[in-house]
Amino acid sequence: MTASLEVSRLAYAYPDGTQALFGVDLRIERGERVALLGPNGAGKTTLVMHLNGILTAGHGTVTVAGLPVSKDSLKEIRRRVGLVFQDPDDQLFMPTVRDDVAFGPANLGLRGEELQQRVKDALTRVGMLEAIDRPPHHLSFGQRRRVAVATVLAMEPEILVLDEPSSNLDPASRRELAEILRSLDVTVLMVTHDLPYALELCERSLILSGGVIAADGPTRTILADAELLAGHRLELPYGFSVA
Numbered sequence: 001m002t003a004s005l006e007v008s009r010l011a012y013a014y015p016d017g018t019q020a021l022f023g024v025d026l027r028i029e030r031g032e033r034v035a036l037l038g039p040n041g042a043g044k045t046t047l048v049m050h051l052n053g054i055l056t057a058g059h060g061t062v063t064v065a066g067l068p069v070s071k072d073s074l075k076e077i078r079r080r081v082g083l084v085f086q087d088p089d090d091q092l093f094m095p096t097v098r099d100d101v102a103f104g105p106a107n108l109g110l111r112g113e114e115l116q117q118r119v120k121d122a123l124t125r126v127g128m129l130e131a132i133d134r135p136p137h138h139l140s141f142g143q144r145r146r147v148a149v150a151t152v153l154a155m156e157p158e159i160l161v162l163d164e165p166s167s168n169l170d171p172a173s174r175r176e177l178a179e180i181l182r183s184l185d186v187t188v189l190m191v192t193h194d195l196p197y198a199l200e201l202c203e204r205s206l207i208l209s210g211g212v213i214a215a216d217g218p219t220r221t222i223l224a225d226a227e228l229l230a231g232h233r234l235e236l237p238y239g240f241s242v243a
C-alpha cells in the first residue's frame, strides 16, 4: 500500500551553508501516529518545512500518498499535508471561526452548502462547533489551537503535522486535545518536546538528532532507553516513569 509519507535521502543546507539534514529516510503508513522527537537544533522544523514544500529538497525526495513534493504539485501537496503551527495566531486571521475554517476549502473551490457542511464537520471533530460565529481572538489559547486544527482538517488532509501541540495548554486542555487527536481517523506526525504526550498519543517515535534519524521504534521502548535519551539531550519530566 502507498505510504502516507515517504522521505528518502533528504539532505538540506540553508543558504548560509548550515547543513540541517544529512540524509533522512522515513516512511509513515496511513493511520499511524508518530512523534518526532529531538533536541533543539536537530532539524525537526527543517524536516517539517520540506513536507509541504516551504523548503524544497537539496537532495532526496518527499512524497505524500505517492505524490512527490515539487513546484508543480505544491497546491495539492499543501492540501494533503495539514500543518498546525505552534502558535494558532499564525493560522487564524479572519473575523470569525467560520471564515477561518472555510478559507482553505473555499480556495479549493467549495461553495454553498457543501462548504458550510465541511466547516461544521471540521469544527465538530475538534469540539468547537458552538464557537462557529465567534471571533477567534475572543477564544482561549486552547480553543484557538483546536480551531487551528479544524482549519487544517477542513482540507481533508492525508497527514496532519503538528508542531508542539501541547505547548501552553493547561492540563485539562492538554488532555482534551489528546482525546481529539486520538479520535481523528488521520495520519499524524507530531513534533514535540513533551515526551509524556508522545507516549500518550503515538505508538511510534523517531529521534531526529544532528540532522539524521537516530532512532525509530515504539515510543515506550525509546523512552525507556535512558542512555539513548541522554545521548540526544532528551529528558523525561522528574519522577515520570515509562514502565
Ligand SMILES: Nc1ncnc2c1ncn2[C@@H]1O[C@H](COP(=O)(O)OP(=O)(O)OP(=O)(O)O)[C@@H](O)[C@H]1O
Residues within 6 Å of the ligand: 014, 015, 016, 018, 019, 020, 038, 039, 040, 041, 042, 043, 044, 045, 046, 047
Ligand atoms: N534560516 C536558517 N538559516 C541558517 N540556518 C538555519 C536556519 N534555520 C535553522 N537553521 C539551522 O538548522 C539546524 C536545524 O534547525 P531546526 O530549526 O530545523 O531545528 P529544530 O529541531 O526544529 O530545533 P527546535 O527544537 O529548537 O525547534 C540548526 O543548526 C539551525 O541553527
